[in-house]
Amino acid sequence: MQLKRRADLVPNLVTTVKGYAKHEQQLLEEITALRSKESTNQSIPETAKTAADLGQSLKRLMVVAEAYPELKADKNFLKLQNQLSEIEDYLQKSRRYYNGTVRELNIKIESFPSNIVAKAFGFDKREFFAISDEGDKMVPEINFK
Secondary structure, three states: OHHHHHHHHHHHHHHHHHOOOHHHHHHHHHHHHHHHHHOOOOOHHHHHHHHHHHHHHHHHHHHHHOOOHHHHHOHHHHHHHHHHHHHHHHHHHHHHHHHHHHHHHHHHHHOOOHHHHHHHHOOOOOOOOOOOOHHHHOOOOOOOO
Protein backbone atom coordinates (compact mmCIF):
# COMPACT_ATOMS: atom_id res chain seq x y z
CA MET A 1 0.00 0.00 0.00
CA GLN A 2 2.73 2.48 0.98
CA LEU A 3 4.85 1.52 -2.03
CA LYS A 4 1.84 2.29 -4.22
CA ARG A 5 1.31 5.65 -2.50
CA ARG A 6 4.96 6.54 -3.14
CA ALA A 7 4.72 5.36 -6.75
CA ASP A 8 1.60 7.48 -7.23
CA LEU A 9 3.42 10.53 -5.87
CA VAL A 10 6.41 10.14 -8.20
CA PRO A 11 4.81 11.48 -11.44
CA ASN A 12 3.77 14.71 -9.69
CA LEU A 13 7.23 15.12 -8.22
CA VAL A 14 8.92 14.45 -11.56
CA THR A 15 6.62 16.89 -13.37
CA THR A 16 7.29 19.62 -10.81
CA VAL A 17 11.05 19.17 -10.95
CA LYS A 18 11.05 18.83 -14.73
CA GLY A 19 10.04 22.47 -15.14
CA TYR A 20 13.09 23.64 -13.18
CA ALA A 21 15.76 21.04 -13.90
CA LYS A 22 15.58 20.39 -17.62
CA HIS A 23 19.14 19.02 -17.84
CA GLU A 24 18.37 16.29 -15.28
CA GLN A 25 16.36 14.35 -17.86
CA GLN A 26 18.28 11.08 -17.36
CA LEU A 27 17.53 10.98 -13.63
CA LEU A 28 13.86 11.78 -14.24
CA GLU A 29 13.61 8.99 -16.82
CA GLU A 30 15.29 6.55 -14.42
CA ILE A 31 12.79 7.41 -11.69
CA THR A 32 9.87 6.99 -14.09
CA ALA A 33 11.19 3.60 -15.25
CA LEU A 34 11.66 2.38 -11.66
CA ARG A 35 8.16 3.54 -10.77
CA SER A 36 6.75 1.55 -13.67
CA LYS A 37 8.80 -1.51 -12.72
CA GLU A 38 7.62 -1.26 -9.11
CA SER A 39 3.97 -1.55 -10.17
CA THR A 40 4.54 -4.89 -11.94
CA ASN A 41 4.07 -8.24 -10.24
CA GLN A 42 7.41 -9.13 -8.71
CA SER A 43 8.63 -11.43 -6.00
CA ILE A 44 9.29 -9.93 -2.58
CA PRO A 45 13.10 -9.72 -3.10
CA GLU A 46 12.60 -8.11 -6.53
CA THR A 47 10.10 -5.64 -5.10
CA ALA A 48 12.51 -4.80 -2.27
CA LYS A 49 15.33 -4.20 -4.77
CA THR A 50 13.17 -1.99 -6.99
CA ALA A 51 11.90 -0.06 -3.96
CA ALA A 52 15.47 0.48 -2.74
CA ASP A 53 16.56 1.65 -6.21
CA LEU A 54 13.62 4.04 -6.41
CA GLY A 55 14.44 5.36 -2.95
CA GLN A 56 18.05 6.00 -4.00
CA SER A 57 16.91 7.80 -7.16
CA LEU A 58 14.48 9.95 -5.18
CA LYS A 59 17.31 10.89 -2.80
CA ARG A 60 19.41 11.94 -5.81
CA LEU A 61 16.46 13.96 -7.08
CA MET A 62 16.24 15.80 -3.76
CA VAL A 63 19.96 16.58 -3.97
CA VAL A 64 19.42 17.99 -7.47
CA ALA A 65 16.56 20.12 -6.14
CA GLU A 66 19.01 21.76 -3.73
CA ALA A 67 20.61 23.51 -6.72
CA TYR A 68 17.34 25.25 -7.66
CA PRO A 69 16.26 27.86 -5.10
CA GLU A 70 13.07 28.61 -7.07
CA LEU A 71 12.13 24.93 -6.95
CA LYS A 72 12.74 24.71 -3.20
CA ALA A 73 10.35 27.65 -2.74
CA ASP A 74 7.67 26.22 -5.06
CA LYS A 75 4.49 25.50 -3.10
CA ASN A 76 3.71 22.30 -5.04
CA PHE A 77 7.23 20.97 -4.58
CA LEU A 78 7.15 21.65 -0.83
CA LYS A 79 3.83 19.83 -0.56
CA LEU A 80 5.17 16.86 -2.54
CA GLN A 81 8.35 16.84 -0.46
CA ASN A 82 6.31 16.67 2.76
CA GLN A 83 4.15 13.87 1.35
CA LEU A 84 7.23 11.92 0.27
CA SER A 85 8.77 12.26 3.71
CA GLU A 86 5.54 11.04 5.30
CA ILE A 87 5.30 8.09 2.91
CA GLU A 88 8.92 7.09 3.56
CA ASP A 89 8.11 7.01 7.29
CA TYR A 90 5.06 4.81 6.63
CA LEU A 91 7.17 2.56 4.37
CA GLN A 92 9.63 1.94 7.17
CA LYS A 93 6.80 1.08 9.58
CA SER A 94 5.12 -1.15 6.99
CA ARG A 95 8.37 -3.06 6.33
CA ARG A 96 8.79 -3.70 10.05
CA TYR A 97 5.18 -4.89 10.36
CA TYR A 98 5.45 -7.13 7.29
CA ASN A 99 8.74 -8.66 8.46
CA GLY A 100 7.33 -9.23 11.96
CA THR A 101 4.32 -11.00 10.50
CA VAL A 102 6.53 -13.12 8.22
CA ARG A 103 8.74 -14.02 11.20
CA GLU A 104 5.67 -15.16 13.18
CA LEU A 105 4.36 -17.19 10.21
CA ASN A 106 7.74 -18.86 9.65
CA ILE A 107 8.00 -19.75 13.35
CA LYS A 108 4.53 -21.29 13.31
CA ILE A 109 5.32 -23.27 10.15
CA GLU A 110 8.37 -24.77 11.91
CA SER A 111 6.83 -25.28 15.38
CA PHE A 112 4.90 -28.28 16.63
CA PRO A 113 1.88 -28.74 16.38
CA SER A 114 1.16 -25.95 13.90
CA ASN A 115 3.77 -27.41 11.52
CA ILE A 116 1.45 -30.39 10.96
CA VAL A 117 -1.38 -28.09 9.84
CA ALA A 118 1.03 -26.01 7.74
CA LYS A 119 2.31 -29.10 5.96
CA ALA A 120 -1.21 -30.47 5.40
CA PHE A 121 -2.42 -27.24 3.81
CA GLY A 122 0.79 -26.49 1.92
CA PHE A 123 1.84 -23.37 3.82
CA ASP A 124 5.40 -22.40 2.97
CA LYS A 125 7.86 -20.08 4.64
CA ARG A 126 7.83 -16.52 3.28
CA GLU A 127 10.74 -14.25 2.47
CA PHE A 128 11.45 -11.08 4.39
CA PHE A 129 11.26 -7.66 2.75
CA ALA A 130 14.97 -7.11 3.10
CA ILE A 131 16.85 -3.89 2.45
CA SER A 132 20.43 -4.51 1.41
CA ASP A 133 21.79 -0.97 1.90
CA GLU A 134 22.14 0.02 5.57
CA GLY A 135 21.52 3.67 4.67
CA ASP A 136 18.11 2.79 3.28
CA LYS A 137 17.02 1.30 6.59
CA MET A 138 16.78 4.75 8.12
CA VAL A 139 14.04 7.22 7.24
CA PRO A 140 15.59 9.75 4.88
CA GLU A 141 15.89 13.26 6.23
CA ILE A 142 14.59 15.64 3.60
CA ASN A 143 15.16 19.23 4.63
CA PHE A 144 15.24 22.27 2.34
CA LYS A 145 15.32 25.00 4.96
